[in-house]
Amino acid sequence: MTRSRTPGPIPDTPTPAARIAEEGKEAFAAMFGDLFRSHNERIYRMLVRLSADPALAADLAQETFVRLYRRGEAPHRPEAWLITVALNLFRNARTTRSRRDALLTASRVERSLADPPVAPDARVERAETKTRVRAALDHLPERERMLLLLHAEGYPYRDIAEALGMKETSVGTSLARARTAFRRSYQEDLDAPR
């Protein structure tokens, strides 16, 4: 036996499931906005320092947030997730580049560009410092390089450890070692005869 049913009026209020979904979207949007405001500049800056290529850094930073946006929900540890994705995108981009293009290394690119015909002393000095800093960073093993850059952005040890796949308890020692290595390399370059 079938029971006939007269169509009732369309309810004005959303169903509980729809309301929860809508609230979930709003919560995600709020979370996304907060994360973007807190980390957009930091991630971009870290990628610029890492890649020496602001355009690439912008692309990668944008892609990092695109992935978070498309995820539609907050990762368990958002900060660690963001820097992990950003660093993975950077590694992928670098691998793709080196395989296809045999690109110049970042420091060589900067050297080739740092050849203004005439420049004031301060500008030349700044360019030389930048080249030395780049060279000192390039001398470090990748993990130490990333460690220094993440530390400079103020990320907590727990997030740094997760992003770099290391134990949280070894971050302090590794940072101290990376600092020493960076300083030594920078100083050696400074002391080298020109």
Next chain:
Amino acid sequence: MHLDDDRIQRLIDGELPAGDGAAARAHLHGCAACRDRLREAEDDVGGIHSLLATLDGPPTPVTVDRVVDAASRARGRGPRVGGPRLRWAAGIAIGLGAAGAAYALPGSHLRAWLASRVESRGGPAGEQAAIAETAPGISILPGANLVVEVTGTGGSPDVTVALTEGPELTVQARGGSASFRSDAARLRAVADDPDVTFEIEIPRQAARVELVRDGSTIFLKRGDAVRTAPAPDEEGRYVLRADG
């Protein structure tokens, strides 16, 4: 026992557990050697952070709107008209081996676009075909200062410049093939044929863009000010003829 490197680093970063932190500070109170080491380490951290700051580039161009827009495009709503469409076109043109297509020299973002766009291309076949017929070109986000150099292997190319509301600077070659190379501060476009002309779109929001043809500055945009010889035509474009 003196503080080791790990404890000193954690002390600086506020990463020592409460109990350990109190013990470390108590030790520091009575140990001049460890105080010196802590001070040195703090100076070192500050110095390194200052040095790293010399590598910084222009402010980030990434905005929430751009992210949402890119996420929407990635969901398959198709490329938006403008810069990304041009990137896509260049990628497709190379991918299909179209005659006279753009070349991507080492350092050009074009290659990265090729990788991303060819891998992710979708949409109706007609749309792809139409896009593949567009002119070879390149599109980049200008930083605080961008120099665009144009030149030609068979003579100086004519250039048309338009100011746009979009975020990206684009250079397109009309009438033949061209090569492009870009980095953060410089974009070079070389016409491979004498008939090639370049059409350049410069974002109004770009801080400083200098256009150089065969070593001479022919157009300079600094903030809202534009310095160039010809007045804009009725459509607001600057036509910079090589023989003018």
